Amino acid sequence: VLLPRAFKAAQAAEYLAMGVSKFYELVNEGRISPPRAADGLVTWDIKDLDAYYDGIPYRRPKAKDWGDVAA
Numbered sequence: 001v002l003l004p005r006a007f008k009a010a011q012a013a014e015y016l017a018m019g020v021s022k023f024y025e026l027v028n029e030g031r032i033s034p035p036r037a038a039d040g041l042v043t044w045d046i047k048d049l050d051a052y053y054d055g056i057p058y059r060r061p062k063a064k065d066w067g068d069v070a071a
Contacts, residue, residue, distance in 0.1 A: 006036070006043035015049055026052070 007015055013023035016032075026032040033048035 003046060005046055007046065007049070008043055009035075012044040012049055015046070016053060 004011075009023060010020050013020045016023065018026075023032065027034060032052045033044070035042045035044050037043075
C-alpha cells in the first residue's frame with residue numbers, strides 16, 4: 001500500500017488522528033506547517049505532518065493507565 005505524498009485537510013487530520021477543527025487550530029497557531037498550493041489545490045506534505053508528530057512529546061502513563069493506552 002502506498003501512502004500519498006500530499007493530503008487535503010481532512011486526510012491530514014485523519015493521518016494525525018485528530019479532528020479537522022483541531023488540525024486547523026494547530027495550523028493557525030503555526031504548530032503544523034502551512035499547506036502548499038498549486039493550481040488551486042491546497043495540500044499538506046506528509047513530511048511536514050511527520051515532522052509535527054515527531055515533535056510531540058511522549059506521554060508517560062502511570063501503570064493504572066496502560067489499559068486506556070492499549071484500547
